[in-house]
Amino acid sequence: MKRSLTVAAALLLALLFSGCGLLNELLDSALRDRDEGGGNNVKFSEIVYRRPDLETLSADFETLISALEKEELNVRKAVSRLEKVYGAYNDFYTMDNVAELRYYHDVTDSFYADECDWFLENEPTVDQLFEELCYASANCSIAEELDERFWGGWVIDAYGEPEGGEEPEPGTDDSSREEGTARDPEYLAMDQDENAILAEYRRIMADPTVSWRGEEYSYWSLEQDDSLSPEDWDEVRGLYYDKYAPILGELYLRLVAVRQEQAAYFGYDGYEAFAYDWLYERDYGPAETAALLEQIRRELAPLYGELSLNERWDALRYTELNEEENLEALRTASEQLGGQILLAFREMERCELCDIEISEKKGDLSYQCFLYSYDEPFIFVKTEGWSDDILSFGHEFGHFVDAWYNHNGTASHDLAEVFSQGMEYMLLDAVPEDYREELTEYKLLDTVDTFTQQGSFAEFEHEVYARPASEWTPEALEALSLRLAKEYGYFREGEEDYYAKSWIDINHFFDNPFYVVSYCVSNDAAFQIYELECAETGAGLSVWNKMLPRQNDGFLDTVVGQGGLKDPFGDGRMKEVAALLREKLR
Ligand SMILES: [Zn+2]
Numbered sequence: 001m002k003r004s005l006t007v008a009a010a011l012l013l014a015l016l017f018s019g020c021g022l023l024n025e026l027l028d029s030a031l032r033d034r035d036e037g038g039g040n041n042v043k044f045s046e047i048v049y050r051r052p053d054l055e056t057l058s059a060d061f062e063t064l065i066s067a068l069e070k071e072e073l074n075v076r077k078a079v080s081r082l083e084k085v086y087g088a089y090n091d092f093y094t095m096d097n098v099a100e101l102r103y104y105h106d107v108t109d110s111f112y113a114d115e116c117d118w119f120l121e122n123e124p125t126v127d128q129l130f131e132e133l134c135y136a137s138a139n140c141s142i143a144e145e146l147d148e149r150f151w152g153g154w155v156i157d158a159y160g161e162p163e164g165g166e167e168p169e170p171g172t173d174d175s176s177r178e179e180g181t182a183r184d185p186e187y188l189a190m191d192q193d194e195n196a197i198l199a200e201y202r203r204i205m206a207d208p209t210v211s212w213r214g215e216e217y218s219y220w221s222l223e224q225d226d227s228l229s230p231e232d233w234d235e236v237r238g239l240y241y242d243k244y245a246p247i248l249g250e251l252y253l254r255l256v257a258v259r260q261e262q263a264a265y266f267g268y269d270g271y272e273a274f275a276y277d278w279l280y281e282r283d284y285g286p287a288e289t290a291a292l293l294e295q296i297r298r299e300l301a302p303l304y305g306e307l308s309l310n311e312r313w314d315a316l317r318y319t320e321l322n323e324e325e326n327l328e329a330l331r332t333a334s335e336q337l338g339g340q341i342l343l344a345f346r347e348m349e350r351c352e353l354c355d356i357e358i359s360e361k362k363g364d365l366s367y368q369c370f371l372y373s374y375d376e377p378f379i380f381v382k383t384e385g386w387s388d389d390i391l392s393f394g395h396e397f398g399h400f401v402d403a404w405y406n407h408n409g410t411a412s413h414d415l416a417e418v419f420s421q422g423m424e425y426m427l428l429d430a431v432p433e434d435y436r437e438e439l440t441e442y443k444l445l446d447t448v449d450t451f452t453q454q455g456s457f458a459e460f461e462h463e464v465y466a467r468p469a470s471e472w473t474p475e476a477l478e479a480l481s482l483r484l485a486k487e488y489g490y491f492r493e494g495e496e497d498y499y500a501k502s503w504i505d506i507n508h509f510f511d512n513p514f515y516v517v518s519y520c521v522s523n524d525a526a527f528q529i530y531e532l533e534c535a536e537t538g539a540g541l542s543v544w545n546k547m548l549p550r551q552n553d554g555f556l557d558t559v560v561g562q563g564g565l566k567d568p569f570g571d572g573r574m575k576e577v578a579a580l581l582r583e584k585l586r
Pocket of ligand 1: 395399417420
């Protein structure tokens, strides 16, 4: 059982967040000390994209796997061949990320759109080969030497067959599973189904259209169109939701169904427990989440109403901000924060490792990825031209510093989010004076929003996956979405239709199931950094820096153990959060 689960974890991790888990552990074993400078001088614009040669890659993997199985190689030769195929594997995912970054830079670029589809289609094959290589490495006569000299001491634990063969788990009588899931066509088929649905989702989202006043329009273009009056925009948005809530509802339920099959395949009662165990390297479970959500509903949902948050949002004013000003604001802040943050900023600037251009053609998302072959992170930020772009940039920059310093070695997403959200809070007093007040107001309102909305989204997923997909309809999803908006305090009178249908805007429901609760969990740890900064300048920064070197992988181990922060699931935490927000937002 354990072996099969490891395979699932690896495959899904590779699919969802290529570069986590196994890859990280590999990179960890080849750490280069960032303190001594280093990095390379290749600028992103100079990286030449070419589609990987899948035939050669597959042949090299297969030859090596077979040679390991037949015990044909000595340790030295095996290590050198492993290095070669691992290089090709890294190159595959580097080019994958380069293609995606260039596609998101201009979503009308059909060349990179096709390349991204090609990667989506071929990732499962490459991941499967990688899995098979892990098996072969872990179960040959030189396994111990290979684990020590190449894999960094984890591959036997994860893939080694116990001496004398494994006892079949009760209820699994399918002998093909005994062979290892990576070779099981049934699993691979489910995996490809999931990817195919996701590809369909991306195609729809790349260019949704609405028929408005007798003409067909690109929805994203109308969204950017400043000449639309608020009434026009309401109408257009309504048309979009009316058209796409049923379409995306059907698509989502197909995804839920295939994910429920995956969980059942591995002997889980439901997908939620499966996702917690194997997708995000979490050191807490659904029970802790449920308790946290209960605190959010009790302490923070009422705060939303008390603050009349909607009017506060409407009253927010931002300064116009171009790309150079955005970069300059972060430079000023980095100089004040110093240390690794400043070193990382300089590396990012020198190698052009960020995309903060303001452009209508950019994909509507912000994220950090890793260019494995260059050992450098890259951040993509959807900027709009206003001062709150500083925080979007700052958020991804927090990920950048962590990924750069630790060679993408932070396995826990919750922990990764402490660095990004913590960075946002630290920026509030480190950016140039002009932006401080508006950004602080924005960020604190955003904090209330994050806890309540993301909390409600976490509950949405919990409820959806608790029942078989076949029992749901798109209309039932809408009713659920509306009910939760009311329970979590952010519902606005007269906006029933919006709160019922806007669940389709949550990309994570599709791409990263059961991820959203991480925003609440990590935001509490990040907010504690802010609480410390409020009490004494530099106190939060010192905790942020203290947590940066990876002593262990766990979220709670690092946040509570290494950083000395309070347990975010602890009783009364949300009460403390609500109290500080009330005081600051008075
Ligand atoms: Zn993030």
